[in-house]
Amino acid sequence: PVIGIPELMRILIDEYGYDWDTAWSITTKTFNYTCHTLLPEALEVWPASLIGELLPRHLEIIEKINAQFEAELKAKGVAADTIKDMAIYTGDAVRMAYLATYGGSHVNGVAELHSQLLKDVTLKNFSDVYPDKFTNVTNGVTPRRFVKLANPRLSDLITEGLGTDKWVSDLELLKGLEPLAADDEFVKKFAAVKQANKVDFANYAKREYGFDIDPNTMINTMVKRLHEYKRQALKILAVIARYADIKSGKISADDVMPRTIVFGAKAAPGYYLAKQTIQLINNVARVINNDPDVKSKLNVYFPWNYNIRLAQHLIPATDLDEQISQAGKEASGTGNMKFALNGAMTVGTLDGANVEIRERVGAENFLLFGVTVDEVDALYAEGYEPKKYYEADPRLKAAIDMVSKGAFSNGGRNTYAPLVADWLTKDWFMTLADFTAYCEIQGEIEVLYRDPLEWNRKAVLNVANSGYFSSDRSMEDYLDRIWHTGPLA
């Protein structure tokens, strides 16, 4: 998309005969940059040779933009080293994020934490020189699709509770449900809605996938693209540890709170570790679901082809949602918003929009765990050693050893060797560092879930305080902070 900047320059100058300065003024007023990620591999850097071969005129314009940019920085008194660090065109490559930042009027991230990290880390030099360019627009999701359409039972209950259906286009009205969290009758109606949705989902999963899901168990969901930073590995290792504890009799089967764990995820075709993780989860599911020792206590399902249609069935039926990315890596997340609006509780890290969800629903109604952005930085700085965590927590060691010794690959010890090697020697996203805290919070979750009234009270408070996460509010913020215009009509 960033090629749009030199392309507009080309059209204005070559086709419409504008001079450079006028064209630049129009172009920078036309473009704004919304950054959707902090992962370096997604901040594109293109070889100049490739651009030169395919789009020679664009490369010429990019070189000229870069020269103008350097002169502008010099005039502002920016140090020569810093100017070099900020180069849009290095001679060998074009840094698209830098071109987008210089070539537009505004730059925004998609959650408060993400926008802050953009300013403090990723685009720090730019934010020092152009502080007024930077702003935030926290993402949102559409309440028409993700509440009204996906969850008609909850929609009716909300309308009954508020005495109006105006919330569908004014989601902050959900705040009016807050007092009803103290009303046991309302909370019981809310719980009945969730239960009916779970029965619906179990039927749907039987019909579409042939799964036998027990709707009387906790439905614990992790659905999102498969990526190491999102840490599906953390979830599956905790499931394996749980399985081992039940198998070994460390926890008596009678004491186990029955759970159904549902994963949904696709991976990029060439992303080997992600594909291995999908295969591992499926094989763990096969082993656990066929083991009579844990039957009806722990089940794992991986419906294939995770998409919006499946999301609309699954989200309203979820009790516990997993948002467990490594702090500082998930730009915003929108799944987290869909679940909160549908009355799931969230177990999550201080990452992306989780931070704002927790602020709004209240810390006591959000199941927080894990290291923070600052702690992640400190661990990288001291030389992160995943093996230390493996040695320190016997449950973690047992879970990883089961994977490496073939418990989920018919005895094959090579199957997951690449995955295990990564965990023990690299673990860039610190799955191992957060494992112990993650198991602890899961223990607290079991205690809380055994008190349905309290659990559902908290879930109601999640719904009541998530109106901010409407895409309508997000659009209003874009109108106000980025586009400087108003809504039509």
Ligand SMILES: *Cc1c(COP(=O)(O)O)cnc(C)c1O
């Ligand atoms: C909302 C949604 C996502 C994004 O989920 P995150 O948890 O925010 O990554 C991905 N896929 C589908 C089908 C969705 O509906």
